[in-house]
Amino acid sequence: MPDAINLPDHWLEGLDSRSSFAALLELCQTLAFYIVDREQNVLYWSPGAERLTGSHPGKTCPPEFRIDADVQEAIPTLGPNGGLLTLRRSARLLYDRHGDPAGGIALLTPADTVETAAEKPRATSGREQNFQGIISRSPAMRNVFQIIRNAAETEATVLVRGESGSGKELVAKAIHDLSARRDAPFLAVNCAALSANLLESELFGHVRGAFTGAIKDHKGVFQRAEGGTLFLDEVAELPLELQAKLLRVIQERNFMPVGGDRMIGADVRIVAATHRSLREEVKTGHFREDLMYRLRVVPIFIPPLRERREDISLLIWHFIAQHNARKFRQIDKIDPQAMRLLLDYHWPGNVRELQNVIEYAFAVGRGATLRQTELPPEFSEPKTIAPAANALPLRSPEQEKQAIGEALRQSHGRVTEAARLAGMSRATFWRKRKHYGL
CATH class of the missing domain: 3.30.450.20 (PAS domain)
Structure with a gap:
């Protein structure tokens, strides 16, 4: 008491x-x-x-x-x-x-x-609303915003980790816009979207005649982003041979174009991103350990939308306001049942999925009220209760203790994620963790 x-x-x-x-x-x-x-x-x-x-x-x-x-x-x-x-x-x-x-x-x-949908969200209790294009008032994001501010004042390489659709590129752009490089280019490359040969040419460029079809010199993003910031999305998908070349760029600040015969200087700040754990990728031999340490000088983890539920309503009305501004349809009210479904949804695709859901509602519905029937099919499908795919089996007290410890290790101490891995509610996990002294 x-x-x-x-x-x-x-x-x-x-x-x-x-x-x-x-x-x-x-x-x-x-x-x-x-x-x-x-x-x-x-x-x-x-x-x-x-x-x-x-x-x-x-x-x-x-x-x-x-x-x-x-x-x-x-x-x-x-x-x-x-x-x-x-x-x-x-x-x-x-x-x-x-x-x-x-x-x-x-x-x-x-x-x-x-x-309402037409109003600009107001600040509440000092919480953030719009930080460099990142919409949030969640306490979980306040530390992220502070790290972005501090990292932007330096030239340190940053590694952003988060699920698909959580806003990793927005974080990279915020770092660039707050840094001394803000007036130079910001370029982004998705390392998972191109084959190894095309990716090497896109990153480092090539000279005429380097390979079939290379009819003229091509500047890669390291050269085009000179003086600015290069965002390497899904960097864990980078082939091992290109990882060695990227490591050299970071260490030596120069690179060789494909088919070239001279080094070119690289004055570029790198912000990388991945939805995978680079430490796990290193253990499996898919990623170089020395490159991992070079990339994650400043690590930033973006919590998924399901762990910052207070942002869901804010984002819903933010995206509604964006669509209202196009004058095709004006929504100023959400049916209570529709709002409850939106608030209770797990959002596996995070903010990008929420944005797409609002766009879908504007496309299929009419009138000033967003109704349940205007939500995508997955919102009307019956819910099934199934154990988490990665849930750890719990049997004897000793096995339960080991499983809880393993869940904490895998989640890097994040209780909500650890509870999901262990197949427990957050309250039950917290109680058992205390019981076992973990």
Whole structure:
């Protein structure tokens, strides 16, 4: 119990906890608050919360209302009128007699901020809204933005890691635009999109007659990006022979065009990106260890959209506003069921997939309200509950301890990802991790 509440222990111990709690809930029904258990099931949703949000979520707590820690924050949700309502939320974890998390309780108050599709998102509690084209107000992204700012002031090579569609190129462009190289070119190459021969020519250029079809000299991106920034997307797909050549460019700051006979200087800052773990690629022999260390001087990890649920509503309305500006169709409201489906969706394709979903809705629907029938087919397919593909089998306590430790290692300590790998809820994983002292 917080120190600020100084009730005598002997008095508290003498209370009947069930009746006392029930009396407290009855007195506070006009307040907007709710209680969840450790599995994030809704145990109580006050009448005040129902009036404020315009709905009762049912048994399962919506993603934006989950209680995983003691927090005070602003969260976006769907309001009673179908617009985006920003609420202030004060949440506290509840603990059982053994000190393990037993759930949580949260108080909701209106933030006097209702955003529609035509309005520019407002800043809330100092959170970022639009950082160099990256739309987010998630606490998980604040550290990313700070690393981008700091890295941009240097010439260090940066490695951006994130899932497909999470915005790796936007991070690279932000680093370039904030750096002293901002007035020079920013060029991007997808290392997975070209064959080895074409990729070598695209990176380093070639001279006339270097191979069949080379009828004139061709400048590669290292030469065309002189003085600027080169973004190497999906760098883990780079063939081993080109990895050696890239390592030389980084070390020596020069390169040889295909078929050339003289070295050309390279004044280029490299920002690389991958959705794979380069350390794992090194272990399997698919990537050079020395190149890995040269590329990941400053590593930046972009959390997937499913781990920053508070950004979903913000991005939905951002992309709606972009399409509204084209005057083909104006959306100023989202049907509550459609919004619930959008908020609950797993978003395996991240921000790019969300952008495509909004474009689909504008293409197939009409009218001022985005409806459930205007969402792609995957939103109407029945949900199936299946274990995670990479879930680790849990049997005896010793095996369970080892599996939890392995999940933490694979996820580099990220609890949400580790819980997914272990096939547990985040609360269960946290409790068992504490139990085993991991």
